[in-house]
Amino acid sequence: GAVVSQHPSWVICKSGTSVKIECRSLDFQATTMFWYRQFPKQSLMLMATSNEGSKATYEQGVEKDKFLINHASLTLSTLTVTSAHPEDSSFYICSARRLAGVGTGELFFGEGSRLTVL
Amino acid sequence: ELKVEQNPLFLSMQEGKNYTIYCNYSTTSDRLYWYRQDPGKSLESLFVLLSNGAVKQEGRLMASLDTKARLSTLHITAAVHDLSATYFCAVDPGLTFGKGTHLIIQP
Numbered sequence: 001g002a003v004v005s006q007h008p009s010w011v012i013c014k015s016g017t018s019v020k021i022e023c024r025s026l027d028f029q030a031t032t033m034f035w036y037r038q039f040p041k042q043s044l045m046l047m048a049t050s051n052e053g054s055k056a057t058y059e060q061g062v063e064k065d066k067f068l069i070n071h072a073s074l075t076l077s078t079l080t081v082t083s084a085h086p087e088d089s090s091f092y093i094c095s096a097r098r099l100a101g102v103g104t105g106e107l108f109f110g111e112g113s114r115l116t117v118l
Numbered sequence: 119e120l121k122v123e124q125n126p127l128f129l130s131m132q133e134g135k136n137y138t139i140y141c142n143y144s145t146t147s148d149r150l151y152w153y154r155q156d157p158g159k160s161l162e163s164l165f166v167l168l169s170n171g172a173v174k175q176e177g178r179l180m181a182s183l184d185t186k187a188r189l190s191t192l193h194i195t196a197a198v199h200d201l202s203a204t205y206f207c208a209v210d211p212g213l214t215f216g217k218g219t220h221l222i223i224q225p
Binding site: 006034041042043044045046093095106107108109110111112114 | 151153158159160161162163166206208212213214215216217218220
């Protein structure tokens with residue numbers, strides 16, 4: 001079964017509104033989670049690294065004020081797309097690295113969240 | 119800056135044939151991943167390769183890693199239609215992804 005869960009899986013919103021996406025590690029603690037964006041027929045682009053209890057690290061070109069990341073617990077990271085616009089429409093995927101137990105070091109991906117901004 | 123190049127980007131082949139997908143990366147890395155993505159879905163982990171000479175096999179897929187050449191291969195043996203998908207390699211640190219190989223296997 002899934003070890004990393006994302007919610008919602010699909011969201012449609014109006015331009016100018018904010019959307020929150022949750023990423024949960026279900027059976028392990030993740031001090032670090034990663035957020036990616038994937039446009040149609042393209043590869044995954046790392047947006048930011050979410051660190052539990054501290055500020056996220058953003059990749060070059062990613063606006064930290066637009067893509068708010070909160071990693072308040074060892075099993076939950078959230079990505080909030082603020083004042084969304086149609087160009088923010090994309091497939092957002094999170095991942096978490098298992099640090100102990102079976103599959104140590106392996107990166108597990110959430111199911112993805114498809115955002116459509118009208 | 120770490121760069122990851124996959125070849126080919128698109129591949130159409132017939133069932134029963136063999137083929138290899140290549141993943142080259144530009145700097146030293148201690149971990150290489152292969153993932154499968156079906157349309158509209160997230161990534162499914164296939165292999166994690168941790169050391170030079172590592173070879174892993176699962177069904178008709180076999181992955182290998184040559185850290186000296188900075189090259190990983192994903193070999194498909196006797197392809198079947200169900201293997202049609204997009205395959206990505208990704209390299210640590212920073213988990214940089216290749217552009218993906220879109221694979222279509224025709225009956």
